[in-house]
Amino acid sequence: MDRNQAIDVYRGSAIVGMVFFTLTLKLSFGLPDPLKHNAYGTLHLGDLVLPMFLFASGLSLAFFQEKYKGQLSEQVSKRFLRLAVVGVLLSPFSTWAPFQMDEVLLCAILFLACVVLSKLDWRMHLIIIFVINCSYLLLMHYQMDEIFYEQYLGGYPAALYYLPVMLVGFDIGNGIINGHLYSKRNIATIGVIACNFLVFWLLIPIDKLIATPSFMMLAILFCFVLLVIIYKLLENIGGMEELEYLGRNPFRYWIMMYVLLIIPLRLYTDNQFPMDIHWLAGVMLSIAALLILVLLSKVIDKIKRK
Numbered sequence: 001m002d003r004n005q006a007i008d009v010y011r012g013s014a015i016v017g018m019v020f021f022t023l024t025l026k027l028s029f030g031l032p033d034p035l036k037h038n039a040y041g042t043l044h045l046g047d048l049v050l051p052m053f054l055f056a057s058g059l060s061l062a063f064f065q066e067k068y069k070g071q072l073s074e075q076v077s078k079r080f081l082r083l084a085v086v087g088v089l090l091s092p093f094s095t096w097a098p099f100q101m102d103e104v105l106l107c108a109i110l111f112l113a114c115v116v117l118s119k120l121d122w123r124m125h126l127i128i129i130f131v132i133n134c135s136y137l138l139l140m141h142y143q144m145d146e147i148f149y150e151q152y153l154g155g156y157p158a159a160l161y162y163l164p165v166m167l168v169g170f171d172i173g174n175g176i177i178n179g180h181l182y183s184k185r186n187i188a189t190i191g192v193i194a195c196n197f198l199v200f201w202l203l204i205p206i207d208k209l210i211a212t213p214s215f216m217m218l219a220i221l222f223c224f225v226l227l228v229i230i231y232k233l234l235e236n237i238g239g240m241e242e243l244e245y246l247g248r249n250p251f252r253y254w255i256m257m258y259v260l261l262i263i264p265l266r267l268y269t270d271n272q273f274p275m276d277i278h279w280l281a282g283v284m285l286s287i288a289a290l291l292i293l294v295l296l297s298k299v300i301d302k303i304k305r306k
Helices: 003-027 045-067 069-094 103-117 122-141 156-178 184-203 213-236 241-247 250-269 279-305
Strands: none
Touching: 003 045, 003 156, 003 213, 003 241, 003 250, 003 279, 045 069, 045 103, 045 156, 045 213, 069 103, 069 250, 103 156, 103 250, 122 156, 122 184, 122 213, 156 184, 156 213, 184 213, 241 250, 241 279, 250 279
16 A cells, blocks of 8 residues: 555545534534534544644655655745745634634644654654643643633644644654554554553543643544554555545645635624534535535646646
């Protein structure tokens, strides 16, 4: 099986989840529990979508570094600037305030951090992750966790606590490059993350809204299990060409979603989200919108080929 195909399918799955949940939350009221998101003291399926995309970005970084070994600095600068510019332009609509951190800016920051940390051994990464988790205890002790409530995704100070997800994704990707998905270093990495989860779950309950270490460690475990499932499906079944197509250029759909759907809806509703649409209708509209974005993307690709 082509490992790049597996990564593209994984990224495609992540962008489908991000677009679907973002649109559904904007459109719908009265969401059933599984579709809720960012609710204090709880965990929902939608909460795992952003970590899944960060994990996928970490996987991609490992292959990105392998591909551009001779010109890494130039390519890193280009990718970071591309992400940062898109994030800044979308921030007034994604965070309700210019220059605030949103999903794209978070990816840009973590991408740069992971590139810097990539020079260190994977074992050192696990130590860094444990230190980050321990630092969260200080936030709680000094009641500084309010940063997560004041800004979208906790703002720039909270980016540190999302770093473990992309960093482990990067290490798993390197493990695949240097061996295979079930390489000893990958199994050891996931084992240490599982131990972190158990320890910090006892100390701080799972809560996505305030990015607790227990949530982040659980998200990493979820992401790895999903990656294993995708590998198995591709080996035994295949037939994931559409997800693979989506995963080749995931940020395209995020940009198109905002430019073609969310920004016009925001202007139309005068910033009143969620809209007055029953959740079932909202789900159907979100699926239809996703299909339209895919069709438009294919039209763009055909125009480019000409």
